[in-house]
Amino acid sequence: MNQLETFLSWSTLTVEIVLCGFVFVRGLQKILPFFAIYTSTLLMSTISVWLIYAHYGFNSDVSYYAYWISVLINAVARSLAIVELCQYGLRAYQGIWGLALRVLAGLSLLLLAHAAIDAWGQPNALGIYGMTLDRDLAFSSMAILAILFVIRHYYGIALEPVQRALAAGICFVCAVDVIANTIFHNILANYLISFFQMSQKAFWPALQPQLQRVDDVWSTIHLFSFMFTMGIWCYALRKPIPASADAPVLLPAEVYGRMSPAVNLRLSAFNDRLVELLK
Amino acid sequence: MNEVSMVIVMVGALSGVLVWLLVPGNKSSASPDAGSFGDGDHSLPRARHYQYFPQIRQALSAADARYLNEHASPDAARKALRERRKVAQRFLQGLHEDFSSLARLGRVIAALSPEISRKQETERLILTLKFQVLYSLVQLRLYTGSVPLDQIAGLTGLVGRLAIRMDEAMAQVSALSMGPLGQNSRA
Numbered sequence: 001m002n003q004l005e006t007f008l009s010w011s012t013l014t015v016e017i018v019l020c021g022f023v024f025v026r027g028l029q030k031i032l033p034f035f036a037i038y039t040s041t042l043l044m045s046t047i048s049v050w051l052i053y054a055h056y057g058f059n060s061d062v063s064y065y066a067y068w069i070s071v072l073i074n075a076v077a078r079s080l081a082i083v084e085l086c087q088y089g090l091r092a093y094q095g096i097w098g099l100a101l102r103v104l105a106g107l108s109l110l111l112l113a114h115a116a117i118d119a120w121g122q123p124n125a126l127g128i129y130g131m132t133l134d135r136d137l138a139f140s141s142m143a144i145l146a147i148l149f150v151i152r153h154y155y156g157i158a159l160e161p162v163q164r165a166l167a168a169g170i171c172f173v174c175a176v177d178v179i180a181n182t183i184f185h186n187i188l189a190n191y192l193i194s195f196f197q198m199s200q201k202a203f204w205p206a207l208q209p210q211l212q213r214v215d216d217v218w219s220t221i222h223l224f225s226f227m228f229t230m231g232i233w234c235y236a237l238r239k240p241i242p243a244s245a246d247a248p249v250l251l252p253a254e255v256y257g258r259m260s261p262a263v264n265l266r267l268s269a270f271n272d273r274l275v276e277l278l279k
Numbered sequence: 280m281n282e283v284s285m286v287i288v289m290v291g292a293l294s295g296v297l298v299w300l301l302v303p304g305n306k307s308s309a310s311p312d313a314g315s316f317g318d319g320d321h322s323l324p325r326a327r328h329y330q331y332f333p334q335i336r337q338a339l340s341a342a343d344a345r346y347l348n349e350h351a352s353p354d355a356a357r358k359a360l361r362e363r364r365k366v367a368q369r370f371l372q373g374l375h376e377d378f379s380s381l382a383r384l385g386r387v388i389a390a391l392s393p394e395i396s397r398k399q400e401t402e403r404l405i406l407t408l409k410f411q412v413l414y415s416l417v418q419l420r421l422y423t424g425s426v427p428l429d430q431i432a433g434l435t436g437l438v439g440r441l442a443i444r445m446d447e448a449m450a451q452v453s454a455l456s457m458g459p460l461g462q463n464s465r466a
Contacts, residue, residue, distance in 0.1 A: 093390050093391070094392075094393045094394070095389060095390070095392040095393055095394050095395035096389065096390050096395065098394070098395070099395060099397060099400060102397075139286075139289075139290070142290070142293045142294075142297070143293060145297060146293050146296050146297050146300075149296075149297065149300035149301065150296070150300065152300075153300050154386065154404075155386050155389065155390045156383075156386065156387070156390065157390060164301055167301065168297070168301050171294065171297045171301070175290050175293070175294050178286060178290050179286065179287055179290055182283055182286040182287075183283055186281075186283050248390075248391060249391075250391050250392065250393050251388065251391045251392055251393075253392065253393050253394055255388060255392065256388055256389065256392035256394065256395060256396075259385075259388050260385060260388060260389065260395075260396070260399045260403075261399065263381060263382075263384060263385035263388070263403070264385065264399060264402050264403050264406060266381055267378065267381060267382060267385070267403065267406040267407070267410065268406055270374070270378050270381075270410060271406060271409050271410055271413055274410070274413035274414065274416075274417055275413060277417050277420075278413065278416055278417060278420065
């Protein structure tokens, strides 16, 4: 690690500790337990990877595997936090939740299948495999959050400010991860892949500094964006979390059955008249 | 377009959507439940333009235009025609508001229902998108002067009937729910 990376790593660890402190002091684990687990996982994996670096050395195979496994564990924890954000406040609106669940579950299955197929086709190296999965999971997270917010916006069911800030942070880190991982993946899997073959072994020592430089750039971007995201979360949690809104009182089921077709019929009449105007 | 550019464009588009939806001040995100279903009486969908429809119908009528052509100077008639177009444009905007209110009523009912139909929701979404396209086209044609004003006047009858139905519908919803909309609006 270079000096900048060491500084950023220490800063990340500090911000992670502060974030965990905020999460548990504000009692977020009672409202969003999976998000609390996600922040704890981040802290635990950072400490674990550091201990492994210290014991086995930064450039050892064990460190390499430990790092990529921690990335995938964090991605899974983040996905669970997103699922939790999806259902937060929306579950009380049973009809909309049923509809949203079908849309989001379908989309998630599609994106996860794409992520698995995409990762399956990669060269057999945990780094590229993990990077592809991480990138596709990050992209899926963004797409799912976007659809969720479109549904919420359409039905006028807004997210509370704290949850909105948490979602914004996740979106930001996912966006940076997708772009950085795609560029890095492109360099490794397209431009440099031929150099990793045994026939090119003679060039490996010369290639090492180039790879190291790419890795340094990627780590710096990742750590910066991650710190910024945690800054957003800490800022959102700086004040006590307001009490959640009461669950809505739902209408009798027959109201929808009677009124919704009538509303649609009227809307359709508007369109028919406009069509007549255009003839 | 290579993979990197494609991913950057897709991520940029997704980020744009997310920023638009997440930034406070956006109508939906600014006011949680109260904004969703109402802020007192102002939130309940109602056709507010209805009270002016008889005057608009009169202003856009062919008889009115004939009277102007026969009795006013050419300058005054031209000026009056311009004003009539402005009135028609404002009326179209009112129509848009009334359509939005009705669509919103549909969404409020859906949000407060324990079960909703995918078919009905999809249909309303398509109708709303279709209205946006048609509305833009009519506005464009009105701007270019290729829509006869008496045709626009014909729409007033539709909106008038709609206003009555909407008021009846809101009264029914309020009575059935014994005020869940009101409770939400107080939240």
